[in-house]
Amino acid sequence: MHSLLVCVSALCFCQLFEAVNGSGTLCKDCRVNVIYPGRGKIPQQLPENHLIVRIINEYRRVSREEVQYRDEIRLLRLKAKEFSFIGKLRVDNTIRCSAALVASSLVITSTACFSNESPQEIEVIFRNGRTFTVDKIVKPDFCPELSLLHLEVATEIKPIGLCHGDLPLGISASMMMASPDLSFYGRRRTQIISNRACKTTFMEDDSVFITSNMMCALNSVRPEKCGTSPGDALLIDHQLCGLNAYGFRCFANALNGDLYINLSKLQPMINDLIRKLNG
Template sequence: MHSSVVCLLGLWLSLGRGVAAASGSGIPNCKGCRMNVIYPAAAGETRHPIPLNQRIVRVINHYKRLSLEQLQQRAPRRRHDPQPDDFSFIVKIVVQSSVRCSGALLAPRLVISSSSCLSGVPPSQVQILTSGGRTHPAAKLEWPRSCPELILITLRTAAPGKPIGLCSQTLKRGGNASMLMASNDLSYFGRRHSQVVPNRACKVTFLQEETVYITPNMLCLRNSRNPDKCVTEQGDALLVGRKLCGLNVYGSRCRADSLNADLYMDLARLRTLISHVIQKLS
């Protein structure tokens, strides 16, 4: 985070007394900071003109006033929060030196992804890129008969990273989950909060795709109405808390001002199948 942003946040979090007085005005954040912020004026407050030598870089439409006592009560909770999210289970699947899709590490030598990512590709051409930039050759590709949209990739050697556990219960309509996306070099991650929606949303999204099909092993998740923000791809993870509940099957097909949705494998339904594979590897 930029030092000026930290300075800005530090000032306003520590000085709850100054928020009301500053409403509606552009103010210098603190000594050495070059950024300014405008807070909305509360009812009955006067908006002050912004000096010409100040530049507005952010407008906050809503905020919550916190007293020093409230801030002190929050601090112990933050100290006892679980460890930061560990995304080392996220991998990229490389075919002939080109990143093709994402996957997830379920065991040191087992990666799960969408079968549409590797259709017709032999194991000799597949490598798995893990956090830290290392690649690991695939030893075996397996398409379970009971779930043709799924592919299991066995590695020749154990990969670094912390494997992720699976959800124990399937997501219901209206259930909340997080779409997790990663850059091709696994240096950046993005998360989109989403919700399970009726399958008809996915039918509309993929209406022109003759090769796309929806099975009972799939979930339909809402994506962005802005096509520029629909960046999910095959094999991207769907998380609830710290559990893997789904994997993106086909990627995104978004149109402007449309109820866009993605199809995800319901991994809770496949938990027994995957557990047997992990046991064989062990």
């Protein structure tokens, strides 16, 4: 039965070939060659007069669980590639904050991540454990809440671009979070809300300052779902529009907001500084 199906397929193909070429007879010296591709099998060389090749693949049963597992792995790889610009700062051997790669040798993060550490005490870690040392910390005068870290060696990781233009209240955004070892990325749909909400959220924290360079993004009403850290990214259309300034301060059944440095507003000045520092 198997050989018969192969021959019938070849015959139909030959007839179609001749019909296209205006002839009603089968091609001269028409042959059928069956190839079984698989590991360990030598590729077959075909003579020139073998015009038809019938390829038969080898199949095996795949369980539903295996298909789902493959889909999950594929999704994780896509996320890892999409969010590869996200880094973590290790200060004194402790993962302290997040950061975002904005040029081949520059990351930006929140100034709240540091106290008086020297560049030699800071490392930037990206996915798969790639670690880079820092040789310079820059805190721009136009936004003291923001810090730029210059890496001693440039990376091959694709940096994230900064968004520009106004970010009106109510615009949708993605609040990014990542595990300390960057094995997991979380993304929460959010929107920009009035800074008044953040003033209420951070009211009892004397170390927090809300400036004109900041904006407020809605967080969860459930404190256990609030997992943002200083330096976390706020994305719109996969462009970096905000950088978490202080992390979360969430209360149960409250309108909780996170403060973000408004990179869209500061984009021209930040880009000028990036070009200067990154050469």
